[in-house]
Amino acid sequence: MTNLAPVRRALISVSDKTGLTDLGRALSDMGIEILSTGGSAAALRAAGLTVTDVAEVTGFPEMMDGRVKTLHPMVHGGLLALRDNAMHLAAMEEHGIAPIDLLVVNLYPFEETVAKGADYDTCIENIDIGGPAMIRAAAKNHAFVTTVVDVEDYAAVLAELSANNGHTTLAFRQKLAQIAYARTGAYDAAVSTWMAAAIGEETPRRRVFAGTFAQALRYGENAHQKAAFYTDGSDRPGVALARQLQGKELSYNNINDTDAAFELVSEFLPSDSAACAIIKHANPCGVATGTTLAEAYQKAFDCDRTSAFGGIVALNSTLDKATAQRIAEIFTEVVIAPGVDDDARDVFAAKKNLRLLLTPGLANTAAPGLAYRQVSGGMLVQDRDNGHLGMDDLKVVTKKAPTDAQMRDLLFAWKVAKHVKSNAIVYVKDGATVGVGAGQMSRVDSAMIAAKKAERMADALGLPQPLTIGSAVASDAFFPFADGLMEAAAAGASCVIQPGGSMRDDEVIAAADAAGLAMVFTGMRHFRH
Structure with missing residues (x-):
């Protein structure tokens, strides 16, 4: 040759x-x-x-x-x-x-x-x-x-x-x-x-995946792993289409966590309210809505201030000066938003290492699409979890029905639970998470961990009691026994949203009635592994 x-x-x-x-x-x-x-x-x-x-x-x-x-x-x-x-x-x-x-x-x-x-x-x-x-x-x-x-x-x-x-x-x-x-x-x-x-072929005999090189990464999840970032050519707003305005080069973990944060905050339309999601290791440690972005950020931050340190902040509307000033008070890895004003950029200019990403809009979380996961010798392919529910989709199964305010918090908790690693338990009060339990092998443990975090934050904030008192709680899958439900009740939850479908639904409903809880079934679960 x-x-x-x-x-x-x-x-x-x-x-x-x-x-x-x-x-x-x-x-x-x-x-x-x-x-x-x-x-x-x-x-x-x-x-x-x-x-x-x-x-x-x-x-x-x-x-x-x-x-x-x-x-x-x-x-x-x-x-x-x-x-x-x-x-x-x-x-x-x-x-x-x-x-x-x-x-x-x-x-x-x-x-x-x-x-x-x-x-x-x-x-x-x-x-x-x-x-x-x-x-x-x-x-x-x-x-x-x-x-x-x-x-x-x-x-x-x-x-x-x-x-x-x-x-x-x-x-x-x-x-x-x-x-x-x-x-x-x-x-x-x-x-x-x-x-x-x-042609409607859901399981083609061969499925081919392709990507276009976007950037080399210093390493993967750990320093001994080589890595790079590839885009798939889709027009879905998010980290792949984001423009980095300042800060160090994104790492593998930054990209993964930023994607999780932006997908979550995109569940909340800016026409309804300002929203903020704070992510750590691909799990939300605080999510909230508010009349302003600054209010939403503060409520999300107050859910778990410890975990928020070094986290990823995603916003559903234009980042302003007041919000930027609050974010800048602690170390934050990445901020991603569909817009940023000049005053906010000036605030972040002093934070040279903070990565600021601007997206062309929010992701359409109801849009169809495919999700992939590699396993040894193959690839798992499924539809993206684009399941959405409204109040009319919920079935009240207890003697007590949720109030309108409780129903809003239940739906908020359900949206967040969709983005929490299973087993997921999410406590919400007044449009903000107040406790998040993620990734536990037992649903009972997730409920306990979320409640314990709420107790610690109450002490840190000088509150007389945890904000889980009177909260709404979401479970990403059904309660197989009443013990997980009772753990949430012990934490002070007043209403519950869960898929239902357990062989022991009757026992769980009876336990909810005995505890004076209002509970709704969704008929849909949101496992996220």
């Missing part, structure tokens, strides 16, 4: 015309012959460049609305021929096939077409055939052919040719070949994923 390979003839066929004429002019100035197709050829000619149309090479015009133009031995022979193989060279000479040393192709905008909500037939027409075929051919023959699929690589190609007197190195071609195969793989993944959804 040779190291340096000359570039004397290039084929350019691109959907994205960004940088096209500059590339074409630079190649032409190097004495490289340019072949091209359709719109690419027209754009190059309009820039005053000499271009040979692929139709002149193949002897066939573009046909069938452009579906057939490069699928021809004159093209693929030029890409695939081994320059050091006598039989290949003889075949090229016999059939008049000239080598193609550089392929520049970017594909029909299938992903963008789907993202715009185009109809089925339009999406089908935006599936590129000739482009992937040429890319795969050129990349396979990277011993001799340089393959370019991304606009951002144009400058590197020109620099490589300039540095090597019109040649490219093997290492460079190998790198571009890997990028090329990743691109066609991601493209096919997008097509197959879209088609599965379009």
Whole structure:
């Protein structure tokens, strides 16, 4: 396998015309012959460049609305021929096939077409055939052919040719070949994923996942683990689409926790109230609504001030000066919000290490989507938990019914419990969490831990009693026995929201009645492992 390979003839066929004429002019100035197709050829000619149309090479015009133009031995022979193989060279000479040393192709905008909500037939027409075929051919023959699929690589190609007197190195071609195969793989993944959804295939025989490199990370969850961040190309607002305005580079754990915080705060529409979620290790340690963001932050902070130190703060509306000043009083890793005013930015400017992220909006937590989890030897795939409930969806199962105020707190607690690791118990009072129990093997323990945290915060705040007294409590799954419910009652809860569905529901309801609790069933659980 040779190291340096000359570039004397290039084929350019691109959907994205960004940088096209500059590339074409630079190649032409190097004495490289340019072949091209359709719109690419027209754009190059309009820039005053000499271009040979692929139709002149193949002897066939573009046909069938452009579906057939490069699928021809004159093209693929030029890409695939081994320059050091006598039989290949003889075949090229016999059939008049000239080598193609550089392929520049970017594909029909299938992903963008789907993202715009185009109809089925339009999406089908935006599936590129000739482009992937040429890319795969050129990349396979990277011993001799340089393959370019991304606009951002144009400058590197020109620099490589300039540095090597019109040649490219093997290492460079190998790198571009890997990028090329990743691109066609991601493209096919997008097509197959879209088609599965379009035809209602919920469990396709093969499911393909693809991502685009966003940034290298110093390490993963721990220092001995290598890591990187990849985006999936979706337009869902969140950490992937956020713009970092200040602070250190995000870490693996920062990204994971910030995603958890933003998904949670997105449950609360700013048109209803300001909302704040504080996350530590992917679990909420405080969530609240208020008439102002500053009030919401303070209520969330007062749920568990200890855990909030070094946490992630997510806000559902524009960060203002008053809220920024309160957040800045303690060490905070990341603040993420759909907006930030200049005064708030000035406050954070003194906190050089605080990472401030601006998102293009809130996530639609009711939107469909898929969630993935790797296991040994495979991948678990499920629908994103987009379950939402309103008051009309709740079934009162006790003699006592919740008041309207209690019902609001119950629904608030239910939204939060959806984002707490199971087993989850969440106490809420007046639109704010006052105790959160997460990730315990026993639901009883979760109820006890949340209550104990509330007791400690009451002491710290100088309150006469824990705020769990008179609170609403949510359980992410049913109470299998009455003991967990009684633990919540002992903490002072006055009303309960839970899925129901246990074999002992009657016992649990009877215990709630005996304790004077109001309880509603949702018929839906929110396990989060």
